[in-house]
Amino acid sequence: MAMSDLIEKFLLQMLEEMGGVAELQRGDLAERFSCVPSQINYVLTTRFSPEHGFLVESRRGGGGYIRITRVSPEPTALLMHAINAVGDAIDGPSAAAFLKNLLQAGVLSLGAARLIGAALGDAALRAVPRERRAAVRAGILKQCLVHTYHSL
Amino acid sequence: MAMSDLIEKFLLQMLEEMGGVAELQRGDLAERFSCVPSQINYVLTTRFSPEHGFLVESRRGGGGYIRITRVSPEPTALLMHAINAVGDAIDGPSAAAFLKNLLQAGVLSLGAARLIGAALGDAALRAVPRERRAAVRAGILKQCLVHTYHSL
DNA sequence: TTTCATATGGTCAGGAAAGGTCAAAATAGC
DNA sequence: GCTATTTTGACCTTTCCTGACCATATGAAA
Numbered sequence: 001m002a003m004s005d006l007i008e009k010f011l012l013q014m015l016e017e018m019g020g021v022a023e024l025q026r027g028d029l030a031e032r033f034s035c036v037p038s039q040i041n042y043v044l045t046t047r048f049s050p051e052h053g054f055l056v057e058s059r060r061g062g063g064g065y066i067r068i069t070r071v072s073p074e075p076t077a078l079l080m081h082a083i084n085a086v087g088d089a090i091d092g093p094s095a096a097a098f099l100k101n102l103l104q105a106g107v108l109s110l111g112a113a114r115l116i117g118a119a120l121g122d123a124a125l126r127a128v129p130r131e132r133r134a135a136v137r138a139g140i141l142k143q144c145l146v147h148t149y150h151s152l
Numbered sequence: 153m154a155m156s157d158l159i160e161k162f163l164l165q166m167l168e169e170m171g172g173v174a175e176l177q178r179g180d181l182a183e184r185f186s187c188v189p190s191q192i193n194y195v196l197t198t199r200f201s202p203e204h205g206f207l208v209e210s211r212r213g214g215g216g217y218i219r220i221t222r223v224s225p226e227p228t229a230l231l232m233h234a235i236n237a238v239g240d241a242i243d244g245p246s247a248a249a250f251l252k253n254l255l256q257a258g259v260l261s262l263g264a265a266r267l268i269g270a271a272l273g274d275a276a277l278r279a280v281p282r283e284r285r286a287a288v289r290a291g292i293l294k295q296c297l298v299h300t301y302h303s304l
Numbered sequence: 305t306t307t308c309a310t311a312t313g314g315t316c317a318g319g320a321a322a323g324g325t326c327a328a329a330a331t332a333g334c
Numbered sequence: 335g336c337t338a339t340t341t342t343g344a345c346c347t348t349t350c351c352t353g354a355c356c357a358t359a360t361g362a363a364a
Binding site: 059 | 351352357358359360361
């Protein structure tokens with residue numbers, strides 16, 4: 001695995017531990033990985049760009065620093081929120097809205113969202129009396145989201 | 153036997169040992185067989201194409217790699233068979249076995265298989281009376297498989 | 305207050321380390 | 335002999351790594 005990948009991994013883990021913001025010194029990090037300082041910039045520009053959902057600030061001079069902030073909300077937080085919000089029963093359109101939101105946020109892949117959607121549809125719940133479907137749907141949806149949470 | 157056949161054999165065995173995914177470096181492999189690197193590409197395009205049931209990913213540059221993943225040659229047939237075999241009711245372990253088979257065959261991704269598993273578990277079906285769960289489970293499972301079928 | 309030394313971080317271009325493409329030459333199978 | 339397959343090499347593209355040089359902040363000295 002290339003060094004840039006290792007540095008990326010390190011920074012991601014750091015962000016995870018620090019709850020979304022990591023502050024570091026370029027020289028220190030370069031020394032830890034035995035590379036030139038500018039390689040840190042390379043990693044930052046290729047893997048922590050805004051399109052990747054990060055904000056990078058820095059300051060030069062004595063006491064300088066580089067701060068990386070995860071700008072797109074963390075998937076775990078979004079999932080947690082969604083799981084709590086589902087409740088004990090949910091109708092089809094509402095469930096679909098949940099899935100759409102999570103898809104939009106990049107927490108669920110298109111395939112996963114559609115798959116869950118299939119599991120929640122009336123066709124899948126044929127064996128459940130109509131008046132109980134909302135409750136069953138909620139159970140399935142929550143469990144799917146919990147699973148997704150655990151697989152992050 | 154032509155060298156391309158030898159390389160093919162080697163890669164197939166590698167896939168076998170690694171459980172369906174093999175990661176390699178083009179230069180290394182070329183050196184091992186004393187051939188030019190581009191011959192590896194030839195083997196990959198003629199014998200590990202999607203029609204042959206393989207997925208090939210790669211990355212250039214330092215630390216580059218080639219990854220071959222075995223997928224099912226006939227996902228549609230396997231899915232069709234599975235959908236028919238599920239029946240009107242199915243217990244948890246049997247459903248799990250179905251998923252495991254389809255996973256092994258590469259029809260379902262690990263993520264998809266686990267996701268469906270979560271939707272079929274007792275935790276997800278808490279709102280369904282125990283004696284009706286098998287029927288509900290069958291409905292959900294079949295719908296998920298039908299969905300997968302359509303999204304191929 | 306101005307100036308200079310030091311401590312950071314930033315930019316950019318070039319070289320190195322992969323993998324990709326393509327067409328011509330060689331070979332194998334009928 | 336003819337055709338399809340295989341083999342090869344020249345050239346291309348992408349990604350990574352390095353180093354020289356640049357820019358800015360802080361603090362002490364003049």
